[in-house]
Amino acid sequence: MASPGYFPPTALAYSNSSAVKEKLGRRHPEPWFIPISVPIPGVRTRRLRFWLPNLQRLHSASILRFGRRAGSLILLVGFFLFVFVGFAFAKRFGTRAKKWPRPFIGDPSTLIFEREDLQRIWHWEIASGHYPSRRSIPEAVGFRIPPRNPAVPATRGPTRGPLGFANATRGIGPERTYLDIKSKPRDTAYPPRPVPGSVADLDVVMDHCDFSEKKYVRDCLEVLRVGAGLDNGNRLRRGTLDEWKYIYVEEADTGNAIMNADFTAHEKHKADSNNVQAHLGGGKLEKPPISLPPPLQHRPYASLSTPCDPDNPKVFHMFWTGPFTDKPYTALLSFLYTQNTGLHLQEPPDDKICRPQIWMWINPGPAAAVPNPSALRDMYSELKKNPWASPFLHPRFRDVIHFKLWNTTEQLDGVPELKHEWQNRDLFNSGGHIIAVPPDKRPKEEDADGTRRGADSDNLLNRAGSKSSATYDRMSVILSDMARFVLCHRFGGTYLDADTIFLRDWEELWGWKGAFAYRWSRMKRYNTAVLHMNKNSALGTFIFRTALENDLDFHPMTISRYTKDAHLEGLLLRLPDALFDSAWLNTENYQRDRPPQPYFTDFADFFETPVVNSAAPQTMGFDGFFKGAYSYHFHNFWWKPFDPARNWPDLGDRFAASERLARNAMASVLTSNSSDGSSVFPDIADRRDLDWATVLKRTFEAYMRGERPNMYGEWLQW
Incomplete structure (x- = not known):
């Protein structure tokens, strides 16, 4: 009878023998976690119990599953990973000024400044009146004391975040009066000019227009035009519109000179207890520290001696x-x-x-x-x-x-x-x-x-x-x-x-x-x-x-x-x-369920308006073009003419010389491109439906010729 031979332990472990299975089944495996009790000071009858990983069980399981060498290596890597995670938590929560280490992937940090420099930048801008906002400031900047803000009225409420640092400014500025702007009776054909020195509260604008908060461009434009009185007296009853008021004027104020003293004190106060962890991580530190002049003095429009603010x-x-x-x-x-x-x-x-x-x-x-x-x-x-x-x-x-x-x-x-x-x-x-x-x-x-x-x-x-x-x-x-x-x-x-x-x-x-x-x-x-x-x-x-x-x-x-x-x-x-x-989101296939007017699915629609929408430009004109927006960006298309049929400055007799130059240049190009060398001058026939680009250009030119007023009802007289 042949000898059964020698089977190594690993082979026996994976043997199909029923005897081996039975023996292994009767053994009680070691637990994955080991309980450890620690006495509670002052309490004799109770102990605090912790559960720690059983390193022996982890070692045995890794060797059984992967072999002695591979198992030991995996266990060692796992240990170092555990230490790294613990280090990361310690870095993040060990002190309030700490933050997560930068990841190993993604763009490297561009930061070259230390935390104190960033504090000074924030403080300079706030003290100069360049932060007229009630929105929070990042706790990572590390302000222990909320900066005083001369561009915001007196504010109440908490100014510290969960980490204990200031996350808001303390307003000390003049009061604001929000305006209900409407066209005057019997003069409602055109909107009124904005009040000189008025201010747009961009916090309110963000509340109604922020895409991150799922706000629609269409709704944003309605708020912008109603709040500014651009509806020309055609306002429909919509209930209370107080929250749509985003334009205000500031009261006169002359008490903000103290801000320069605040900034000087901040310059001298180098121990803002954030120097311990000055660098925010990842970049090349900037040396020497940033040098800034004294901040400006915030002056409301009503306090200016001249209508133009030199700052x-x-x-x-x-x-x-x-x-x-x-x-x-x-x-x-x-x-x-x-x-x-x-x-x-x-x-x-x-x-x-x-x-x-x-x-x-x-x-x-x-x-x-x-x-x-x-x-x-x-x-x-x-x-x-x-x-x-x-x-x-x-x-x-x-x-x-x-x-x-x-x-x-x-x-x-x-x-x-x-x-x-x-x-x-x-x-x-x-x-x-x-x-x-x-x-x-x-x-x-x-x-x-x-x-x-x-x-x-x-x-x-x-x-x-x-x-x-x-x-x-x-x-x-x-x-x-x-x-x-x-x-x-x-x-x-x-x-x-x-x-x-x-x-x-x-x-x-x-x-x-x-x-x-x-x-x-x-x-x-x-x-x-x-x-x-x-x-x-x-x-x-x-x-x-x-x-x-x-x-x-x-x-x-x-x-x-x-x-x-x-x-x-x-x-x-x-x-x-x-x-x-206003068209950008629509051109990228967003908010097409409720698009603004006009509805562009491509920036080229401005120059070549689709036939299905081609009645809008001439019917509504300038007044129907993203009304409420401050400007329109048509994204390049430098090579597409605004007005193919009248591709010259059409400003009337006063500027006839310019028009003649452009028309002759256009004619020479068309003549050189014609097969028989004959000129196709004069005009090219208009399309039956004019594109948006053409309508806007001709609207502006009509104002320059004195044939129509501008959007505020003002006539240019020569």
Whole structure:
């Protein structure tokens, strides 16, 4: 009989023998947890019982399941994982100033500042009146004492969060009177101008418009137009509308000088007990600490000696590259049609009104071009010859429309946070994607004309403006991402992309002295197509020094990372896109169950309105175009004309020379494209149904010709 042979223990453990199964079944396995009792001080009859893992059972089970080597290794890895989790909890909850370690995946932190620097940034902005909000501030900033806020009336209630840090400001500012704005009887055809010095309470706007809170753009626009009296007296009975009042005026106040003393005391108080864990995690620490001037004094409009606040200049900025076209032309017309420029008055404007201005910054050549000494003279020469630009050089507009030459070197040298270091960085960085421009291939300013004399104008480095979707001027877009922050930080005011149309007076937005941009559609990110920042602010210093350490990346998505990593999102308010970009959610297939008017499913619908909706533009006109929104952003489409049939400035006899230039240029193009060389001049026949873009352009032009009033019933008389 053959010998049964030798079976190792592991083989016996997995044997199919019924005897082995029976023996194993009768054994009592060791428990997974072992009870341990600990005496309770002062209580003899009871003990505190804990359950701890049975390491022997874990070791046996791991060896039985995976083998001796693999099982021991898995057990060791599990032990270190347990220690790491315990360490993470200790870091998070060991002290109130701690936070979770950054994960091993995802974007690295962009943070370069210490906690005390972030506190000083918050304190500077609040003390300067740049946080007129009742919304909470992050506890992670670590304020032990709630900052006093001169832009908010006296507030009551808790000002500390669950971790014990201040999560709100303490209001000490003037009282607010919320306005019920209506058209006066017998004058209801047009809405009234906003009250000078009035302020839009953007906390109320967020309550009614925040996409994160499932608010609809359609409902938001109704609140915006009713609260501002834009319904022209056609208000329907809707019950109590007090919660829709979002425009207020502040009482006069002169008692906020104490805020400077508060800031000085804060500067000297370096032991805010948060220095122990100063760095918020993950990034490269900024050295030396941030240096800030004394904060500004918040002054309500009623306390100003002049209608214009020197600390809050009422200036719009736009940036344009390449030849002037119908896009900035229409943007400037919409500015004149909506803003309170006083051009309709025969006498100088009322001294109680601060006239807004728009500064059109022109970069005449490619984005990477080196400027030449005659650039400014050449710019004005080109503007005078350009039919779309020359009308705005008329003396009537000299106080409200200013053309300015963009010089990258001069502008960056004018930013103290950049001037000593920017030349060692790549200027064309967008979301981490850098376009390197070798010095020997950098175009010169005189080569801007050279591109028309034979250079490859379709080359990425030589493009000056987007002539089609295939030749998109990406480098100028990247330059404009940076330019908007430079302009707002150096001069103050509000930047708007040139593909923007004004839809109403911005008086109340000027009154809100906090910084803001708007939401990137459904995502919690910024879109800086509209950007308001205060001149030489602490927030601006933070952004520039952070961008400098992150390769001068000013893409909106990257700006979102800067503010999020530093817990400064509250200082750059992310407004709902309903205010400036009302079609965006619909174009991305959101809120189509209750869309606003007009209903765009694609941004191209603005230029080529679908036939099913093509009756709306002519029937409702300007009054039916996203009424309530402050502006409309049509997202590029630089190559699509606003008015294909009348693709020239149609401003009447006073500007006939400009019209003649454009019509002749159009005729020469059509003649060269015709098969027999004959001219197809004069006019191209209109489409039966006009598109929204065409209707808006012709509305603005009719106002300029003196044939109709603007949206507030004011006539332009020549």
